[in-house]
Every structure is written in C-alpha cells, then in structure tokens.
Amino acid sequence: MTNSALENASQPVRPRDFYLGRQPVIDRQQALFGYELLFRSAARGSAEFGSGLAATAAVIAHTAQLGLEKVIGAAVGFINVDAEVLASDIFAFLPRDRVILELVGTVQATDALLARIAELAGHGFRFCAAGIASDTPNVQRLLPLVDFVKLDLHDMPQATLARLVPLWRRAGKKLVAEKVETREEYKLCMELGFDYFQGYHFAKPAVLGGRKLSPSQLAVVELMNMVTSDAENKVIEKAVKKDAALALNLLRLVNTPAVGARQRIDSLGQALMLLGRRQLQRWLQILLYAEPGARGHTLSPLLMLATTRGRLMELLAQRLRPGQRNLSEIAFTVGMMSLMDVLFEVRMDDLMEQIPMIDDVSEALLYRSGFFGELLKLAESIERMDDVAVEVAPTLKTLAISSDDLLDLEVAAFEWSDNVVRYAI
Structure with missing residues (x-):
C-alpha cells in the first residue's frame, strides 16, 4: 500500500472507533462453518465508514493486530471488500486459508478487477459473490473466479431463488443463503439445495x-x-x-x-x-x-x-x-x-x-x-x-x-x- 493510501486509511475512522459483530454461517448438518465479520462506525452507527479502502484498511489492520484467530476461532471469516479494497495490498494482514473475501454487490467485473481477483486467488484467497439478484452479464464474468455465491432471501422472490440455485450449483459453486431468520426459511433453503446458511434461525x-x-x-x-x-x-x-x-x-x-x-x-x-x-x-x-x-x-x-x-x-x-x-x-x-x-x-x-x-x-x-x-x-x-x-x-x-x-x-x-x-x- 502506498503512503498516501495508508494516510487515507487512518483519517475517516480511528483504528478502534468501530463496533465489531459476527454472524454465524452454518452448514447443512447445523455445524458452524464460519462467520461474516460486520464492522459498524461507532461515531455514525452506519454500515459505511466513507471510502471503502480507508474503512476496510483501518479495520482489517486493527483486527489483525487483535488477532483474527481470536475473533473467528476455528472457523473461517467472510470479510466484505469492494473494488478499491481489492486494488490495495492490505491482504498481507490476512491469513489466506482462514478468510473468504466477499465481493459486495456494487463490484463491477472490469478487466482490471478480474485480473486482480485471479492474482489474489493464485495466492490462495477464496472469493464469494454477494448481493446478487439475477444472472446478469456482470455476474457471469465474476462467476468463474468465485467459490461461493451468497443470496439474500429477502431481496428476491422464491421463484427467482428456485431458478438461480440449480444454475449455480451446476456451475460448481457453494451457495450461501443470507438472512435465514426462521425455521421455515431454513427448511426452504435446505430443499432448494443451499450449502450454507447465515442467520439466527437456530436461535429462535x-x-x-x-x-x-x-x-x-x-x-x-x-x-x-x-x-x-x-x-x-x-x-x-x-x-x-x-x-x-x-x-x-x-x-x-x-x-x-x-x-x-x-x-x-x-x-x-x-x-x-x-x-x-x-x-x-x-x-x-x-x-x-x-x-x-x-x-x-x-x-x-x-x-x-x-x-x-x-x-x-x-x-x-x-x-x-x-x-x-x-x-x-x-x-x-x-x-x-x-x-x-x-x-x-x-x-x-x-x-x-x-x-x-x-x-x-x-x-x-x-x-x-x-x-x-x-x-x-x-x-x-x-x-x-x-x-x-x-x-x-x-x-x-x-x-x-x-x-x-x-x-x-x-x-x-x-x-x-x-x-x-x-x-x-
């Protein structure tokens, strides 16, 4: 990371001026697979700190100092990243075998970004495509480079889920259902063929x-x-x-x-x-x-x-x-x-x-x-x-x-x- 990038990373949010949450991701046997790490600004209470690079660099650096293994234990951690973060070199902070980089829905599959994903994948990082609502050309370009696809249950109708799940399963992707809050939603996702489930249905x-x-x-x-x-x-x-x-x-x-x-x-x-x-x-x-x-x-x-x-x-x-x-x-x-x-x-x-x-x-x-x-x-x-x-x-x-x-x-x-x-x- 350049000196200017490091300076920008420290300006919008103090290294410890955030809340840390983690939401469980479980498998089809109801065993814990991982956590999505959630960072929120303590000052503003929002999901965004400002610049994606500035926010993520500050948080990842500080989380690494705390010890990521203390936060996720024996599980894996899903961490949200955008195009700006992917272009940086903050990934030296992260254990590549314990982290899944979750591409937010705003990521555009440009040639430069695809090349960067391929480079990081070559170093052992795994990727998840999130925020997907349909099988767009942008998604089709990202799909060959990701291992996981995350679908928000509350963002798409059941008919769309039923159409997309078999499509991406045939492509060899592991499917994660997000915001699974009821046992009925969990049962539906099991029947559709999802591999992993994120949410608190198990605690209801x-x-x-x-x-x-x-x-x-x-x-x-x-x-x-x-x-x-x-x-x-x-x-x-x-x-x-x-x-x-x-x-x-x-x-x-x-x-x-x-x-x-x-x-x-x-x-x-x-x-x-x-x-x-x-x-x-x-x-x-x-x-x-x-x-x-x-x-x-x-x-x-x-x-x-x-x-x-x-x-x-x-x-x-x-x-x-x-x-x-x-x-x-x-x-x-x-x-x-x-x-x-x-x-x-x-x-x-x-x-x-x-x-x-x-x-x-x-x-x-x-x-x-x-x-x-x-x-x-x-x-x-x-x-x-x-x-x-x-x-x-x-x-x-x-x-x-x-x-x-x-x-x-x-x-x-x-x-x-x-x-x-x-x-x-």
Whole structure:
C-alpha cells in the first residue's frame, strides 16, 4: 500500500472507533462453518465508514493486530471488500486459508478487477459473490473466479431463488443463503439445495410443548440440582461417574486453558475440588448445550452463541461493577439461560416456573429489564448489528462503557468461547 493510501486509511475512522459483530454461517448438518465479520462506525452507527479502502484498511489492520484467530476461532471469516479494497495490498494482514473475501454487490467485473481477483486467488484467497439478484452479464464474468455465491432471501422472490440455485450449483459453486431468520426459511433453503446458511434461525425458540431431553442432558440437569442444593462432593462425584461421557468432559474442562489449572488433573475428586460449586455450575450450563453425539466433532452454533454471550456479559459486569464477583457470575448465568428456551423448546416464562431464579435474573430473561437486562440487550444487539445507532449506542451510553472497551471485551469473549468449545466439548 502506498503512503498516501495508508494516510487515507487512518483519517475517516480511528483504528478502534468501530463496533465489531459476527454472524454465524452454518452448514447443512447445523455445524458452524464460519462467520461474516460486520464492522459498524461507532461515531455514525452506519454500515459505511466513507471510502471503502480507508474503512476496510483501518479495520482489517486493527483486527489483525487483535488477532483474527481470536475473533473467528476455528472457523473461517467472510470479510466484505469492494473494488478499491481489492486494488490495495492490505491482504498481507490476512491469513489466506482462514478468510473468504466477499465481493459486495456494487463490484463491477472490469478487466482490471478480474485480473486482480485471479492474482489474489493464485495466492490462495477464496472469493464469494454477494448481493446478487439475477444472472446478469456482470455476474457471469465474476462467476468463474468465485467459490461461493451468497443470496439474500429477502431481496428476491422464491421463484427467482428456485431458478438461480440449480444454475449455480451446476456451475460448481457453494451457495450461501443470507438472512435465514426462521425455521421455515431454513427448511426452504435446505430443499432448494443451499450449502450454507447465515442467520439466527437456530436461535429462535420453537415451542412444541417441550422437547424430550437426552439421557446426557438429564444427567446434567440432575447434577445442577445437586449443586444448587449443596449436595456433598462425594454424592456429586458418584453421580458424575454414572455417565462416562459426562465424566470425560468434566476432566477435559479442568485441563483446558479456560480453567487455568497449574497441573494436569486426572481424577474427578480433584476436578470437583478445583472447580468449586460456582464454577461447576457454570460448566454444567455449558454442557447442556453440547450435542451428545457430536462432542469433539462439530461446533454447535447455539453452544458458541450461548458461551460467547455469557462470557461477554460476565466481562461487562466485571468492568462495570468491579469487586462484585457475584454480579459477574449472575451475568454469565443470564447469558447462558437466555437461550435455554431454544434448547428445551419451551416458553421462557414456563422455564422460569420450573427453575427457581432470583428476581433480577427472571426480569432480565423475561423483560430485558434491570442491570442484567441491559447487558443482555447489548449482547443481543451486537450479535445482529442491524441498527447500532438505535440499539447498541444507547445501551453503551446507559451502561457508561466506551466502544473501545466493548471491543476488547468482545474479543476476549470470542477467544474464551472458542477455547471452551474447541478443547472441552
């Protein structure tokens, strides 16, 4: 990049003057494939910073300094780029095997741009064509150079989707359905033949009268009841030993970086002593979200979302109310429990009747009110990044926390969640 380009890159937005969000992209087996990284201006709350090169250069450079692997974990990252960005040399910041460059809909397939895409592809970068509404000559020129095609469900009628999907599948492209927000939309995209799905359909509760818990989940619930009723360690240890998978996962948990044990722990008794009751309750909450048949094989997007949300709320509480450990522990519980209606397929108010909670927790989960409710609203707003000016900015102001602090805590939560899920589950 030239000196003038670097100067331009630093002018429109301070390196840390932005909000960072990530939206999950999952595969046909409901396993996490990647994230689209979303950057929004903290000053203006918009999706645009000004010049595409200036904005993207500043953000990518800073994200690289933070450590992109902390943001996306073991997944891949979709990053939006335009023609100006592609003409720059900022790609030295990015791990080419972990990034998919998403061409925004305004990109025109000029000879120069096609040559640049081919050059970057030769260095190992992969591309996704996004913002496509029809099979135009511009799209036809881009198609041979991209691996993925992303279609916005809300931008085109179903008949158009049904016509374009087979066309691009025959061309060997991986198809990503964007803005999949309901189970009906997900089912439609599955039937049409999409490979990947971006959106929060998996985090929407489907109240079907209560789903039958797996034996593993029942064992975890029983243990949670023992912990909250102050059962003796020997009784808890005996219960854990009845479920071999649960015992194995508990030992994995105490030997991960997220716990920070100084030496290897090989017995359940040692594990229970090291964790303590509050930490044990936390890990049991996490284990509830783990798919019993998929541990160690796939990344559950719901588990990733719950652990990230819980950890971010915990870190926010620590920052805002230092020295009040009980508040940060409650914040983590609220974050984890905020998706249990999805997990168990029951209404949240019904869940609150079955699991006794203090008023602050119930009000946060049911009405998004109080201190923990504000933290939960902030975590949910960041996940979606739909309108940061209306949702994120006011909550930050209410909580008296800066966008700089929020970014630090987000990255820490991303990294912690990835460590827990990747190494322990």
